Amino acid sequence: MEIGLLKRLCDAPGVSGAEDEVRVIAAEALGPLVDELSVDPMGNLIGIRHGTGPKVMVAAHLDEIGFRVSHVDDKGFLRLMGVGGQWLETIENQRVVVNGRRRLPGVLFREGGWLRADALSSSDTGPRKMDDYYVDLGLPREKVVEWVEIGDPVTMDRHAVDMGDMVCAKALDDRAGVFAMIEALRKLGKHEAEIYAVGSVQEEVGCRGAKVAAYGLSPDVAIAIDVCPARDTPGFQEHEYIAALGKGVALTISDAGTIADSALVESVRGIAQSRGIPFQIHAVTHVGGTDASAMHVTRAGVPAMTLSIPTRCLHTSSEVARRSDISACSELLAAFLGAAHKAAAGAARRIK
Amino acid sequence: MDIELLKRLCDARGIPGSEGEIRELAAAALEPLVDELRVDPLGNLIGIRRGSGPRVMVAAHMDEIGFRVSHIDDNGFLRLMSVGGNRVDALASQRVVVSDRDAIRGVLFLEASVVRKRNEPGEKQAPRMEDYYVDVGLNREEAMRFVRVGDMVTMDRDMIELGEGFSGKSMDDRVGVFVVIEALRSLASHGAEICVVGTVQEELGCRGAKVAAYGLCPDVAVAVDVCSAEGVPGAKDYKDSCALGKGVALTIVDQGTISDRRLVAFVTQVAEESLIPYQIHMGARGGTDARDIHQALAGVPTMSLSIPTRYVHSCSELVYRADVEATIALLARFLEKAHETTFGFGERLNSGTAASDCQ
Numbered sequence: 001m002e003i004g005l006l007k008r009l010c011d012a013p014g015v016s017g018a019e020d021e022v023r024v025i026a027a028e029a030l031g032p033l034v035d036e037l038s039v040d041p042m043g044n045l046i047g048i049r050h051g052t053g054p055k056v057m058v059a060a061h062l063d064e065i066g067f068r069v070s071h072v073d074d075k076g077f078l079r080l081m082g083v084g085g086q087w088l089e090t091i092e093n094q095r096v097v098v099n100g101r102r103r104l105p106g107v108l109f110r111e112g113g114w115l116r117a118d119a120l121s122s123s124d125t126g127p128r129k130m131d132d133y134y135v136d137l138g139l140p141r142e143k144v145v146e147w148v149e150i151g152d153p154v155t156m157d158r159h160a161v162d163m164g165d166m167v168c169a170k171a172l173d174d175r176a177g178v179f180a181m182i183e184a185l186r187k188l189g190k191h192e193a194e195i196y197a198v199g200s201v202q203e204e205v206g207c208r209g210a211k212v213a214a215y216g217l218s219p220d221v222a223i224a225i226d227v228c229p230a231r232d233t234p235g236f237q238e239h240e241y242i243a244a245l246g247k248g249v250a251l252t253i254s255d256a257g258t259i260a261d262s263a264l265v266e267s268v269r270g271i272a273q274s275r276g277i278p279f280q281i282h283a284v285t286h287v288g289g290t291d292a293s294a295m296h297v298t299r300a301g302v303p304a305m306t307l308s309i310p311t312r313c314l315h316t317s318s319e320v321a322r323r324s325d326i327s328a329c330s331e332l333l334a335a336f337l338g339a340a341h342k343a344a345a346g347a348a349r350r351i352k
Numbered sequence: 353m354d355i356e357l358l359k360r361l362c363d364a365r366g367i368p369g370s371e372g373e374i375r376e377l378a379a380a381a382l383e384p385l386v387d388e389l390r391v392d393p394l395g396n397l398i399g400i401r402r403g404s405g406p407r408v409m410v411a412a413h414m415d416e417i418g419f420r421v422s423h424i425d426d427n428g429f430l431r432l433m434s435v436g437g438n439r440v441d442a443l444a445s446q447r448v449v450v451s452d453r454d455a456i457r458g459v460l461f462l463e464a465s466v467v468r469k470r471n472e473p474g475e476k477q478a479p480r481m482e483d484y485y486v487d488v489g490l491n492r493e494e495a496m497r498f499v500r501v502g503d504m505v506t507m508d509r510d511m512i513e514l515g516e517g518f519s520g521k522s523m524d525d526r527v528g529v530f531v532v533i534e535a536l537r538s539l540a541s542h543g544a545e546i547c548v549v550g551t552v553q554e555e556l557g558c559r560g561a562k563v564a565a566y567g568l569c570p571d572v573a574v575a576v577d578v579c580s581a582e583g584v585p586g587a588k589d590y591k592d593s594c595a596l597g598k599g600v601a602l603t604i605v606d607q608g609t610i611s612d613r614r615l616v617a618f619v620t621q622v623a624e625e626s627l628i629p630y631q632i633h634m635g636a637r638g639g640t641d642a643r644d645i646h647q648a649l650a651g652v653p654t655m656s657l658s659i660p661t662r663y664v665h666s667c668s669e670l671v672y673r674a675d676v677e678a679t680i681a682l683l684a685r686f687l688e689k690a691h692e693t694t695f696g697f698g699e700r701l702n703s704g705t706a707a708s709d710c711q
Contacts, residue, residue: 039469059610072584090444090445093442093663093667094446095509095512104515107519107668109668114584114587114662114664127470136670137514137517163457163459164494165489166489168459170599202472233461233485234425234429234463234470235462235464240464259387312487313459316461317445320459320487
């Protein structure tokens with residue numbers, strides 16, 4: 001596993017709609033692994049490995065949650081608009097990068113939040129609002145307006161690090177998926193399927209990239225590679241332990257956006273069992289969603305499911321995933337792609 | 353300015369009682385600048401530059417706020433005890449380093465049940481220290497190999513240059529230690545006997561400064577520390593006690609100390625004469641080593657020279673370069689001129705038995 005590539009992917013800034021840097025890294029890695037490589041009108045990166053069999057679309061999204069600059073005040077402080085599902089309780093006292101004409105570091109604080117710096121008991125509670133937060137660039141307004149424009153993307157300033165067998169990084173959602181997809185193509189042996197490996201854009205704002213990519217590619221079957229929330233940390237009751245780190249790739253059979261095609265799930269499960277690839281079943285109904293949600297309702301419908309990498313602290317600047325699970329994910333994907341010409345036939349239930 | 357040294361000081365890990373790493377760094381930097389250098393029984397680093405004039409104590413504390421490991425659970429998650437004035441409502445998703453034996457990384461996070469509760473309407477309870485755990489990516493058995501109860505835990509944030517200043521996890525008070533070293537480096541001739549002290553355990557109540565002052569028996573003392581700059585969104589103008597970029601802050605009063613007026617007047621005069629930008633600061637909260645130094649022995653005329661700092665006690669404390677430079681300049685000019693005044697020696701009350709305790 002080329003962990004350096006995963007770290008480079010995670011560290012690159014790529015808020016929805018501004019995925020350029022991530023796309024460059026992914027394109028470089030995908031290049032030698034595919035027969036065709038292109039970028040579609042919305043920015044999706046599409047690699048094609050030719051085959052004669054069914055058309056299999058694999059999607060992992062390039063974008064990450066983040067912010068855009070919405071206002072520069074009289075003193076040069078920035079206000080932000082959230083992009084994607086922010087967890088507002090985790091962004092105070094974090095460092096960010098404004099990716100404008102210059103790459104500027106800043107610190108993210110909450111209005112009035114740090115004035116009681118030395119007070120141990122804060123009376124300031126209740127839900128946080130995005131409007132309460134601002135960025136301090138340590139610069140006077142004149143400099144700020146020279147280098148920063150409204151709309152500039154802002155990302156968390158956190159580098160990927162090792163933690164035991166785990167990786168801790170911003171944007172593991174979904175660079176871990178992009179990485180697993182690339183690794184799967186590296187591991188892939190003989191295959192008959194026509195394989196579309198898509199680095200999709202704008203998943204975090206509603207799977208907009210996957211929607212048009214699926215339309216354009218018209219696949220027979222689709223697999224999203226994404227992260228899913230692990231609930232194996234303090235404070236969860238035992239019956240809530242859905243997806244845990246170290247137990248293998250998660251076969252997501254349902255989430256808030258998709259009910260996976262059951263025949264496809266059975267094929268994939270069978271492959272995992274016969275290859276001895278560790279997996280766990282992940283089923284929730286009320287939270288989360290992946291590119292599968294857009295792909296499975298494309299055109300007249302595409303059998304789809306998600307292979308998920310269990311991840312702690314999702315949508316924070318320190319997401320945590322386990323290498324062995326990422327590995328299991330890429331192995332299972334490679335095995336499925338190799339067998340898709342048999343599996344997909346049984347999985348697809350196209351209406352003629 | 354030796355930014356590289358500031359970064360090394362700021363990035364070093366040292367909560368109260370575990371200041372070893374920062375002490376080594378400070379000692380190496382001070383060694384060529386002083387005639388004597390020693391460590392006292394509590395761990396204070398004391399450098400003396402000899403002179404014939406009054407004995408001036410300059411204190412900057414080496415410790416930073418942080419945590420200690422209090423428990424390792426069955427799954428290898430750690431629980432922490434807070435050390436110093438942490439803002440415990442704003443720690444979720446911060447990265448930390450657990451050190452003492454091996455330095456390993458971890459993520460501080462809120463228990464799921466607390467997160468859930470926080471999202472309920474009307475919930476008023478702010479997160480408490482016991483609501484947090486640290487994930488170090490290890491199971492219990494592995495964690496026990498690297499971590500012991502009592503180990504030091506510090507924020508994982510390296511210092512960077514940010515805009516017109518610097519941002520790091522422990523500007524409080526490594527920037528003070530840095531100022532003292534840089535002032536000695538730029539010091540011209542002086543008459544005073546200068547005792548510079550890197551103090552320990554300030555964040556738990558100035559315990560190091562207390563014993564260091566007793567041992568040194570100074571005629572006058574200056575604490576160099578950070579003070580809160582409030583000019584940020586959400587602040588009321590009348591609360592602005594000092595601002596970034598307006599120079600060194602002469603703290604005339606804070607929660608622990610009322611500065612000696614003659615000393616403040618003298619330092620103000622030095623700043624005026626040397627054209628060093630300064631601002632007068634009244635600290636509504638917080639205190640410095642001055643608190644225990646001015647009450648040492650039979651009393652020591654004391655004040656704080658403060659570096660205006662935003663977000664004190666966060667892991668992104670922010671200071672401006674110009675203010676750091678002004679503080680260095682003022683401390684150096686003050687030390688050069690300190691022998692020109694008496695700081696009210698005639699009124700000293702500690703010329704009796706206490707004097708015999710002095711070294």
